[in-house]
Amino acid sequence: MPQAIWTGSITFGLVNVPVRLITAVEDSGPGFNMIDPETESRVHYRMFNDRDEEVDRSDLVKGHRLDTGEYVIVDPDELDELAPERSDAIEIEQFVDLSQIDPIYYDKPYYLIPEQESKKSYRLLLSAIEESGKVGIAKFVMHQREHLTAIRPLHGMLCMVTMRFAEEIRPTEQLGLELDDVEVKEKELDMAVQLIDAMTEDFEPGDFVNEYVERVHELLRAKAEGEEYVAPERPEKEAAPEDLVEAL
Numbered sequence: 001m002p003q004a005i006w007t008g009s010i011t012f013g014l015v016n017v018p019v020r021l022i023t024a025v026e027d028s029g030p031g032f033n034m035i036d037p038e039t040e041s042r043v044h045y046r047m048f049n050d051r052d053e054e055v056d057r058s059d060l061v062k063g064h065r066l067d068t069g070e071y072v073i074v075d076p077d078e079l080d081e082l083a084p085e086r087s088d089a090i091e092i093e094q095f096v097d098l099s100q101i102d103p104i105y106y107d108k109p110y111y112l113i114p115e116q117e118s119k120k121s122y123r124l125l126l127s128a129i130e131e132s133g134k135v136g137i138a139k140f141v142m143h144q145r146e147h148l149t150a151i152r153p154l155h156g157m158l159c160m161v162t163m164r165f166a167e168e169i170r171p172t173e174q175l176g177l178e179l180d181d182v183e184v185k186e187k188e189l190d191m192a193v194q195l196i197d198a199m200t201e202d203f204e205p206g207d208f209v210n211e212y213v214e215r216v217h218e219l220l221r222a223k224a225e226g227e228e229y230v231a232p233e234r235p236e237k238e239a240a241p242e243d244l245v246e247a248l
Contacts, residue, residue: 006142009089010112010125010151010158016089017125018118021142024109024159029213030220087140090160092151095134101150105163112151112158122158129153 004020011017034043047055062079063071114122129136129152136151138160148163215231222229 004113005110008087008140010138011089011091012125012136015121015125017121018115019090019122019158020113020115021160022111022113024111028210030216083144084141084146086144087142090138090140090149090151092136092138094137095129095132096137097133098135098152101135101163104169106150107162107164109159109161112160126153126156126158129158 002022004022006021007019008021009016009018035041036043047057047060049055061076062074064074065071138149138151140147140149148165149160150163151158151160153159219229219231
C-alpha cells in the first residue's frame with residue numbers, strides 16, 4: 001500500500017468519513033542524477049549571488065521584484081503567519097454536473113481510501129454520489145496550500161482531483177485570436193465531421209504507451225548488463241497537409 005500523504009475526513013452534511021489521501025499517478029520514467037563522468041561522482045549544486053559570492057540556503061529570504069527592478073523582501077516568518085492552517089477535513093461545499101467542469105481546471109488526481117472503521121460511511125457517500133451522477137466540489141489545505149478539488153466515483157472508489165482556481169487560467173482574450181471573419185463552407189464542415197466520425201473509437205488508455213520512456217528503460221537495462229544497445233530506426237513520417245480544407 002502506498003504511503004498516505006494526508007489523513008483526515010470527508011464531510012458531507014452530517015456524514016463524516018475518515019480517509020487517507022494516496023497519490024493516484026506516478027512518474028514511469030527513470031530517475032537521473034548529474035554525474036562527473038571522470039570520477040562517477042554525483043554533482044551537487046552550490047548557490048551564488050549576482051556578486052559571485054557563495055551563499056547558504058538557510059540564510060536566504062524571498063523577494064518579489066517590482067517593475068522598478070527593486071525587490072520587496074519577505075521574511076519566511078511573515079509568510080508563515082499568512083499560511084493557511086492544515087485542514088482536518090475535506091468539506092464538500094456543493095455538487096455540480098461533471099460536464100460543467102472544463103478539463104483545463106484539472107490538476108492532479110488522488111485516491112481517497114477509507115479507514116477500516118469508516119467503510120460503511122464511505123460506501124454510503126460513494127453510492128450517493130454515483131446515484132446522483134454529480135461531482136462534489138470541496139476546498140482543503142495541504143502542505144500550507146489551499147486546494148480546490150473535485151470528488152467523483154472512479155472504479156468503485158472515490159477519486160479527488162485538485163483543480164486550478166479561476167484566476168490561474170489565462171483568458172483566451174489575451175491571445176488576440178479573431179476567427180469571426182473566417183468563413184467555413186457547409187460542405188467543408190460536413191467532410192471534416194465525417195473524418196472525425198471515421199476515426200472515432202472507444203478510448204482504451206492501455207493502447208497508448210510512452211515509447212520514449214520504454215526505450216530509455218531498454219537502454220539502461222542494456223548498459224547495466226554490459227550490452228550494446230542499438231536504438232531503433234525512426235520511421236519516416238509522411239508530411240502532413242498544410243491546409244486542412246485542401247486535404248479534405
